[in-house]
Amino acid sequence: MPQKVRIALDAMGGDVGASVIIPGAAVSLSRHPDTEFLLFGDSALIEAQLAKHPALKAASRVIHTDVAISMQEKPSQALRRGRRTSSMWLAIDAVKKGKADVAVSAGNTGALMAMARFNLHMLPGIDRPAIAAVWPTMRGDSVVLDLGATIGGDAHHLMALAVMGGAMASVLFNLERPTVGLLNIGVEEVKGGEEIREAAELLRAMNLPQLEYVGFVEGDGIGKGAADVIVTEGFSGNIALKAAEGTARQINEFLREALSRTWRTKIGYLFAKNAFKALRDKLDPRKSNGGVLLGLRGVVVKSHGGTDAEGFAYAVDVGYEMAHYDLLTKINQMLNRNGSALVQTAPEDVS
Amino acid sequence: MPQKVRIALDAMGGDVGASVIIPGAAVSLSRHPDTEFLLFGDSALIEAQLAKHPALKAASRVIHTDVAISMQEKPSQALRRGRRTSSMWLAIDAVKKGKADVAVSAGNTGALMAMARFNLHMLPGIDRPAIAAVWPTMRGDSVVLDLGATIGGDAHHLMALAVMGGAMASVLFNLERPTVGLLNIGVEEVKGGEEIREAAELLRAMNLPQLEYVGFVEGDGIGKGAADVIVTEGFSGNIALKAAEGTARQINEFLREALSRTWRTKIGYLFAKNAFKALRDKLDPRKSNGGVLLGLRGVVVKSHGGTDAEGFAYAVDVGYEMAHYDLLTKINQMLNRNGSALVQTAPEDVS
Numbered sequence: 001m002p003q004k005v006r007i008a009l010d011a012m013g014g015d016v017g018a019s020v021i022i023p024g025a026a027v028s029l030s031r032h033p034d035t036e037f038l039l040f041g042d043s044a045l046i047e048a049q050l051a052k053h054p055a056l057k058a059a060s061r062v063i064h065t066d067v068a069i070s071m072q073e074k075p076s077q078a079l080r081r082g083r084r085t086s087s088m089w090l091a092i093d094a095v096k097k098g099k100a101d102v103a104v105s106a107g108n109t110g111a112l113m114a115m116a117r118f119n120l121h122m123l124p125g126i127d128r129p130a131i132a133a134v135w136p137t138m139r140g141d142s143v144v145l146d147l148g149a150t151i152g153g154d155a156h157h158l159m160a161l162a163v164m165g166g167a168m169a170s171v172l173f174n175l176e177r178p179t180v181g182l183l184n185i186g187v188e189e190v191k192g193g194e195e196i197r198e199a200a201e202l203l204r205a206m207n208l209p210q211l212e213y214v215g216f217v218e219g220d221g222i223g224k225g226a227a228d229v230i231v232t233e234g235f236s237g238n239i240a241l242k243a244a245e246g247t248a249r250q251i252n253e254f255l256r257e258a259l260s261r262t263w264r265t266k267i268g269y270l271f272a273k274n275a276f277k278a279l280r281d282k283l284d285p286r287k288s289n290g291g292v293l294l295g296l297r298g299v300v301v302k303s304h305g306g307t308d309a310e311g312f313a314y315a316v317d318v319g320y321e322m323a324h325y326d327l328l329t330k331i332n333q334m335l336n337r338n339g340s341a342l343v344q345t346a347p348e349d350v351s
Numbered sequence: 352m353p354q355k356v357r358i359a360l361d362a363m364g365g366d367v368g369a370s371v372i373i374p375g376a377a378v379s380l381s382r383h384p385d386t387e388f389l390l391f392g393d394s395a396l397i398e399a400q401l402a403k404h405p406a407l408k409a410a411s412r413v414i415h416t417d418v419a420i421s422m423q424e425k426p427s428q429a430l431r432r433g434r435r436t437s438s439m440w441l442a443i444d445a446v447k448k449g450k451a452d453v454a455v456s457a458g459n460t461g462a463l464m465a466m467a468r469f470n471l472h473m474l475p476g477i478d479r480p481a482i483a484a485v486w487p488t489m490r491g492d493s494v495v496l497d498l499g500a501t502i503g504g505d506a507h508h509l510m511a512l513a514v515m516g517g518a519m520a521s522v523l524f525n526l527e528r529p530t531v532g533l534l535n536i537g538v539e540e541v542k543g544g545e546e547i548r549e550a551a552e553l554l555r556a557m558n559l560p561q562l563e564y565v566g567f568v569e570g571d572g573i574g575k576g577a578a579d580v581i582v583t584e585g586f587s588g589n590i591a592l593k594a595a596e597g598t599a600r601q602i603n604e605f606l607r608e609a610l611s612r613t614w615r616t617k618i619g620y621l622f623a624k625n626a627f628k629a630l631r632d633k634l635d636p637r638k639s640n641g642g643v644l645l646g647l648r649g650v651v652v653k654s655h656g657g658t659d660a661e662g663f664a665y666a667v668d669v670g671y672e673m674a675h676y677d678l679l680t681k682i683n684q685m686l687n688r689n690g691s692a693l694v695q696t697a698p699e700d701v702s
Binding site for chain 1: 425488489499502503534536541543544570571572573574575583586587589590591592593594595596597598599600601602604605606609610612613615616618620621622623624625626627629630633634
């Protein structure tokens, strides 16, 4: 991609809005100078922030709108009120109209998904969207999906997740044939619901050229890096993610308490400060910020609503990489290369 | 309960068997001297271990059997081969025949559940079993269920889990009216599958005297101690538990690495050793060992198969407490006190 990466930002999204979004974009721009931004939202608020970031100002165009979707609005309400007018809609619409390669928003997840689906439509062969993100593991990083876009789903849905997650991993980690595992409550063949066992059978039988199916992975296998891609429906994916985040926070809290208990432990903390800094860096949830909405005819990235500028910059980075390495084309290729791979349902139908 | 607590042990269960089970029982006995044991398994192996633990020997009766269920056997296979003869079956059967108050096994989970269900039968109003365990949180401990006994389930099933988990929490934590939350992917009313929203409505409408329903809890709410009891079906419960365990292990590994990197961090480690010891103690997975099989006409406790004697002792402790405080009667009371509480399905049917 010789031309610049064009990123559309919902400058009003998130708990804080422009004063986080704009500095965040500036940080990401400093890492990827070949980026152009379209900034949608209240131009007065945006310009006030841009004044502090001249390099970003030079790389941006501001498109004013008064309408912003709040974090509390229900998806249906957001669609009614914000369709065609809100900063969120306009950012997505820029992708649809080919004016941007990717849209990034820290706004209301439900509204973002509803608008993305309504405006961009689903890819052929994909019924329902998914959210995928990078999960730091002991072996490096893995892509985990679905983190909460769609509750439940049949074998066909899980197959679609495997293919899209595989595409994302091959783009992000530069892998020819990423390994893919299905999240389950045991590694034996008999474990899990019928849809999971059926998906396993299909993945094994189809032996797709673009991904290597490695079997079932249990909840603790994610952190071990048991596969490059971990696939599950959105309910358990979200629970896994939040349970892991909660545990990390809990341990951090325990550790802080334990270290401040006596003068000896306090001295120990001073000496080992760099180790704790390294640990904090490694576990920094901001670094895993940026969930990619998959299954749509366009790339949309969701940032945590409560993150700061540094955190939002990571979500913009994710958007940059997805666009730069052309995730969408990759997914389309994968879907097509297998002909009607995702329409197949019985293993005997494939060679 | 003035008389002793009688615990039936599957002395062959687990990855190792008698050489973990017997020393584990000895540790638990030292904490609860008012315990009697029935030890089922290969008497030669058991007696060899008992010789090293005279106090336990004095408090135990050994019942010999040659048949042991392996960790790999499928439930159906285990039932066929080990019914009426295996150490696992006989331990459960002692509970059924009233010769023991509780059975504890570190054996094959699927086989244990199948045998317990087959031999003890379900409680009236309960369709399917659950596994509950204690989860250490920032506020103390919570009971979390189902950790993997039953995949999926309707609103009725989730209600049953709430009532049984509530009984366990009130027994374990000595609470009049434990708080109960439903695990979900958001706290708003519209989140989650239909069965969860329906269960929430029922719990709110019924306003049971023995538990206080506090709403939806997200995955990171478990570690925060958002409720005394966290209820979810077995797939997501298992995923949450394993994801949390995996994260704890991962952080521990990162920390170990970070601390051994330079001479400064090594010195820091030496000074802060006690803090790390406290953290390790707090997070020791052995201390949360012991999952209680709920929904049966008898109490059965499942220990991790891979634990050591210290870990198995915690599972025996759980069995002791469940029997000592008469969990089963408590559950029955709860089920009865509300008349047909669990048979109700529409909120308007209850006052």
